[in-house]
Amino acid sequence: MRTSTIQPRSLPLGPKGRPLVGVLPQMRRRPLQFMAECASTYGDALQVKIAHLHACLLSHPDLVEEVLVTHNRKFIKPQLLKQASEVLGNGLLTSDGDFWLRQRRLAQPAFHRDRIANYAELIAAFSDQLTNRWGNGQTMDIHEEMMGLTLQIVARALFGADVAGHTETVGRALDAALQRFTERMSLMRLLDRFPLPRNIRFRQRQRELDGIIYGMIESRRQSKTENDDLLSMLLHAQDTDGSQMSNQQLRDEVITLFLAGHETTAIALSWTWMLIAQHPEAEARLHDELDRVLGDRPPTLADVPNLRWTEMVVKESMRLYPPAWRVGREAAEDCVIGGYQIPKGMQVVASQWVIHRDPRWYPNPDAFLPQRWDGDLARQLPKFAYFPFGGGPRRCIGDEFAKMEATLILAAIARKFKLTLIPNQQIDYFPSITLRPKYGIQVRAERRGER
Numbered sequence: 333m334r335t336s337t338i339q340p341r342s343l344p345l346g347p348k349g350r351p352l353v354g355v356l357p358q359m360r361r362r363p364l365q366f367m368a369e370c371a372s373t374y375g376d377a378l379q380v381k382i383a384h385l386h387a388c389l390l391s392h393p394d395l396v397e398e399v400l401v402t403h404n405r406k407f408i409k410p411q412l413l414k415q416a417s418e419v420l421g422n423g424l425l426t427s428d429g430d431f432w433l434r435q436r437r438l439a440q441p442a443f444h445r446d447r448i449a450n451y452a453e454l455i456a457a458f459s460d461q462l463t464n465r466w467g468n469g470q471t472m473d474i475h476e477e478m479m480g481l482t483l484q485i486v487a488r489a490l491f492g493a494d495v496a497g498h499t500e501t502v503g504r505a506l507d508a509a510l511q512r513f514t515e516r517m518s519l520m521r522l523l524d525r526f527p528l529p530r531n532i533r534f535r536q537r538q539r540e541l542d543g544i545i546y547g548m549i550e551s552r553r554q555s556k557t558e559n560d561d562l563l564s565m566l567l568h569a570q571d572t573d574g575s576q577m578s579n580q581q582l583r584d585e586v587i588t589l590f591l592a593g594h595e596t597t598a599i600a601l602s603w604t605w606m607l608i609a610q611h612p613e614a615e616a617r618l619h620d621e622l623d624r625v626l627g628d629r630p631p632t633l634a635d636v637p638n639l640r641w642t643e644m645v646v647k648e649s650m651r652l653y654p655p656a657w658r659v660g661r662e663a664a665e666d667c668v669i670g671g672y673q674i675p676k677g678m679q680v681v682a683s684q685w686v687i688h689r690d691p692r693w694y695p696n697p698d699a700f701l702p703q704r705w706d707g708d709l710a711r712q713l714p715k716f717a718y719f720p721f722g723g724g725p726r727r728c729i730g731d732e733f734a735k736m737e738a739t740l741i742l743a744a745i746a747r748k749f750k751l752t753l754i755p756n757q758q759i760d761y762f763p764s765i766t767l768r769p770k771y772g773i774q775v776r777a778e779r780r781g782e783r
Contacts, residue, residue, distance in 0.1 A: 340668045340671060340672060340673040341672055343377055343378060343379040343672050344375060344378045345378065346370050346373075346378035346380040346389065347370065347374075349381060354380060354381030354382050355380045355382055359382055363658075363763050364683070364686075364761075367389060367391075368685070368686045368689070371389070371391035371686050371690075375391075376390065376391045376670075377389070377391075377395060377669075377672050379678075382679070385411065386675075386678050387678065387679040387680070388669075388674060388678055388679070388680045388681070389681055390670075390680060390681070390682040391686050393713075393715060393719075394670065395670045396659075396719070397714075397715055397716045398669045399682070400716070400726070403669065404724045404726070406663060406665050406667045407661035407667075407680065408428045409427075409428050409660075409662065410662045410681075411662060411679065419538065419587075420587060420588050421580070421583060421584030422581070422584050423584040423585050423588030424439065424585065424729065435585060438565065438566060438569045439562060439565070439566070441565060442490060442561065442565060443730055443732065443733055445732070448732055448736060451485075451733065451736075452633035452736065453632070453633075454485060455485055455489075455736075458484055459481065459630070459740070459741050459744035460630055460744060462480075462745075463744070463745055463748050463749060467777075468777070468778065469776060469777070469778065470777050471775070471776050471777075472777065473772035473773065473774055473775075474606075474751060474773050475598070475599075475768070475773050476503075478597075478598040478602050478605075478741075479499075479503060479594065479595070479598040480499040481598070481741065482594035482595075482598040482601075482737070483499050483502055483594045484499070486589070486590065486593040486594040487590065487594075489561070489733075490561055490593065491561060491563040491586065491590070492564075493548050493563075501540050501544065502544065502590075504540070505538065506595065508533060508534045508538070545583050545586050545587050545590065546579065546583060548563065548586065549567075549579055549582050549583065563582075563586065566582055566585055567582065589729075595766055596656060596728075596734060597737050599655040599766055599768055600649060600650050600720075600734075601741055601742065602768075602769055602773055603652070603653035603769070604649040604738070604742060605751050605773065605775065606753065606759060606773050607645075608645060608751075609751055609752055610700070610753070611700055614645065614700065614702055618641060618642060618645055618746055619746065619750070619780065621639060621641045622639075622747040623747070625638045625639060630744055631740050631747070633736070636739055636740070639739060639743055642739055644703070644705040645702045646735070646738045646742060647705050648702040648704065648705060649700075650720040651688045651694070651720070652689070652700060653761070653767055654684040654688060655720070655766050656684065656720065656721070656766060656767075657684055657766070657767040658682065659681070659683075659719075659722050660680065661680045662677065662679055662680070663675065663677060663678045663680065664676065684720060685763075687716070688717075693714070693717040721734070748780060749778060749779055750778045751777055751778075752775060752776045753774070753775055754774040754775060754776060757771070757773075757774050758771055759773055
């Protein structure tokens with residue numbers, strides 16, 4: 333761990349950018365490449381101006397650990413993420429302080445290991461339902477398929493809800509939310525209050541999503557059936573003064589977990605399907621493991637320890653294409669990080685994309701090599717050289733659930749189908765809140781024999 337010097341240094345200056353807007357155009361147009369170039373040119377810590385904000389870009393695991401763990405109490409959620417509250421409200425992702433801590437404690441029991449074990453059978457069942465609808469030789473957007481699948485899983489597992497008839501509505505609403513967040517990175521946010529088509533469309537999508545969420549809450553309030561899921565826990569939770577959550581508070585927590593909970597896993601799986609389709613040797617090894625461990629049956633939680641290669645494939649995919657590609661904080665007070673003075677109000681940004689592809693930690697960093705995790709690499713790496721789920725007290729609440737879900741879905745589908753990329757398609761990423769495939773990923777599903 334790096335320690336602060338007695339006389340803190342000022343942060344080195346990065347690229348100046350343009351008058352008034354600073355490096356905002358670069359951050360909007362190509363944020364991943366821009367942050368990687370900054371790290372390569374200016375080092376592990378530098379400052380830039382992004383419109384009216386002063387930001388510090390960190391690219392060393394030890395510096396990230398100081399912000400997220402050692403001095404985490406000196407930082408709050410950044411201004412940019414708080415802008416997502418227009419969609420997410422004051423939920424776990426956007427809230428701070430005592431309110432966040434209270435909400436986190438209320439939601440945490442739903443992600444205990446014993447409860448996660450109960451979700452495994454559900455994951456396998458929904459995966460089988462999906463592949464039972466696929467035909468041999470069928471072409472599809474695998475990202476769209478994964479989004480629908482994980483949406484149904486998280487809705488049933490955490491909220492006891494069947495959203496099979498609402499996946500298209502939720503998908504449209506999430507697309508609109510991501511577009512809105514991206515626009516907030518530009519001066520277009522000044523037009524938010526005007527009755528422009530994009531604003532009308534966004535508010536319509538938001539009303540549709542709220543209708544689904546509030547419908548779930550009202551249905552549960554009126555139900556006489558005892559349920560043991562997250563929604564029931566939140567409904568019956570009481571504060572120290574005996575008060576309970578309002579419908580607005582419930583909506584904010586449900587929508588945060590509802591959308592973020594399925595989005596990141598679906599994205600991780602989408603990039604995983606692309607990568608294994610591009611690497612036949614890794615794919616063949618995956619199929620061999622599934623045939624040996626599972627045979628003709630779907631995977632169970634008990635199989636996970638024996639699906640070592642399957643887990644390594646997911647882990648390597650999330651190294652190269654982390655669904656959460658950056659983490660941000662705002663300094664709540666003056667502090668020192670890595671010997672550098674961080675003034676109150678400065679935005680601090682670290683990119684998983686940049687650090688996960690740093691050759692100091694990963695030989696041949698841009699290559700898809702699941703076997704790199706077959707050994708002591710995880711123990712040898714600095715703690716935050718690999719952090720797809722963030723870290724510290726605000727580490728993703730559902731990280732264990734997401735890892736198990738991705739492994740079981742990959743196993744359940746790959747044991748039955750081989751997915752081949754459709755030739756001559758454009759595959760690119762869209763770095764908004766998450767790292768989505770910009771145009772989807774078109775594949776052909778080929779059945780692996782009669783099973």
